[in-house]
Amino acid sequence: MAPATKKFALSADLWAVIVSLTLALLVHLGVIKTVAW
């Protein structure tokens, strides 16, 4: 459990930043206009 989590935890942090900022950019550019909940 631990080694897999360790490797994943390190990459998940940066991946989350990259994916979230990309989504935010798409929203800002109007590519994603509305998101329903």
Place this chain on the structure above:
Amino acid sequence: MTVATEQKSNPLALLPGIALLFAVGYAGKFIEQSIARYGKAHHLVLPNIEYVLWAILIGVILANTVGLPKIFRAGVATYEFWLKAGIILLGARFILGDILKLSGISFVLIVIELAMALTFMTYLGRWFNLRPKLISLLAVGSSICGVSAIIATQGAIEADEEDSSIAIAAILALGAISLVFFPLVGHALHMSDHAYGLWTGLAVDNTAEATAAGALYSDAAGKYAVLAKTCRNACIGFVVLGYALYWARKGQAAAIENKAAFLWKKFPKFVLGFLFISLLATLGTLDPKLFPSLASFIHFGFNRTQILALGNLSRWAFLLTFAGVGLSTSFKGLLKQGIKPFAMGAIGEIAIAGITLALVLAADHYYHL
């Protein structure tokens, strides 16, 4: 092949698990909405049970009855990623000024919580006669931020894999229990969303469980819980560095040559993403007449529709996270850890929950949170 290497070699291997996270999370949302619709149609006052609880419950039942087939495991393990993405996007729902104000109070309480929790857990571990490095891992896990802190500390102090697994299992078991007790205590004490969110952010160890425990109370409480927990996460590097230096001085861990590089390596980068999104959301709300010097930057900010869209993206990311929390909770795995670390963790957690509750109630009394 480990989950991580499998995922790195083939990202498609993640899809079945992510689809399962979505199915479980959406089922939770569907149940919540169905109950509300039924109550409305039949003029009944039914308790509003948030989708968070349904998603976690469905996940726990699935994981502990039929089990999680291998094909889903890599994708389900991505819930930590969805959690961090959800937190970053949640930054859109915070104005920077609010963050500074709230995190100011949070940081004061966090420093007190950290000092008391680390001291208490260390003495408690000695009293339970546990191995010294296991005590360090449990102290870090329960005082700062659960699994991530334990993993970071394990590498820094060169602790055994077994100690790390035991500490993680104890923290996860206690996190699952906190999902039941925190909302109950919050409702019993009629706590405000802000005070309750601050309390869960300070007292619940793992970020996913802290977010879920907050969201179980209300949407606003979930928001405050994330903010307080993010402040706590930001301190991880300092605490891990402290332990690394302590064990290095004892000759039982490698010496730290560059402390600044060490701090940066351990610093959770998603905190910066959260602040950046919040900065853009704040820029978008500024009136150019009131802030003429910032007028040329305001168009970089998000407008209200964009803030709403980002807030909803954050909610979808959290929906996947909560499903993952349930699907990753294995009672069998939690029982394997042995009674002593669990007992130490449980006593420590109850004490930390009590201390932080007193701190938050006092802050609420004097500063009207």
